Amino acid sequence: MALIQHVSDAYGFPPTSEALEYPNGLLAAGGDLSPERLLAAYRRGIFPWFEAPQPVLWWSPDPRSVLLPANLHVSRSLRKTLRRDEFDLSVDSHFAEVMRQCAASREGQDGTWIDQSMIDAYTQLHTMGYAHSIEVHRDGTLVGGLYGVALGGAFFGESMFSRTADASKVALVALVKLLSGAGFKLIDCQVESEHLNSLGASNLSRLDFESLLAQTVNETLADLRWQLPARCGALI
Structure with missing residues (x-):
């Protein structure tokens, strides 16, 4: 090397x-x-x-995988899942547990790099108001979620997990709904994957990504509230 x-x-x-x-x-x-x-x-x-x-x-x-909120793709089968309204949603209620579940998950990026030092570091960012988690529950059990870092109008997605079909996709739909309402312009997905591409992510060159980031990372979003509806059916 x-x-x-x-x-x-x-x-x-x-x-x-x-x-x-x-x-x-x-x-x-x-x-x-x-x-x-x-x-x-x-x-x-x-x-x-x-x-x-x-x-x-x-x-x-380079390139960089990016999901623009307006480009989110919700498949017909995922819409059916949302309409069944079988998942509960929460925000920032189980941040460290979402990280631990991501560390044990094989969906999306390999989570084995999420060790205790990473959990401690991002939990500190969470306490400071920069790192956030979306949680998906069924019958009181955490079955899916994601976490990342928010700066200005950019959200840097770190990892997601799913313990039942569509749970992580529901978490992403919930994230996009929250971010779109607050005026976010960019969700950084880091590295391309088929899973993220199926949900609307696409690649940008490093130069284009950094140009977009420079336009968003220092924005002040007056309407930002880290809140979601209690049930996933309200996402459609």
């Missing part, structure tokens, strides 16, 4: 144009998962992804 740079103690990162082509987007190594460093990274479209005992690895892939 080509040499990669080490991050500085001042929460700085190299230019994303210096990210490796292989592995795609690997930009830098080192540093920590402090709130200051994580927020500085997300503002530039950089995210951590590593497995212990590796140092923290920082990524900026």
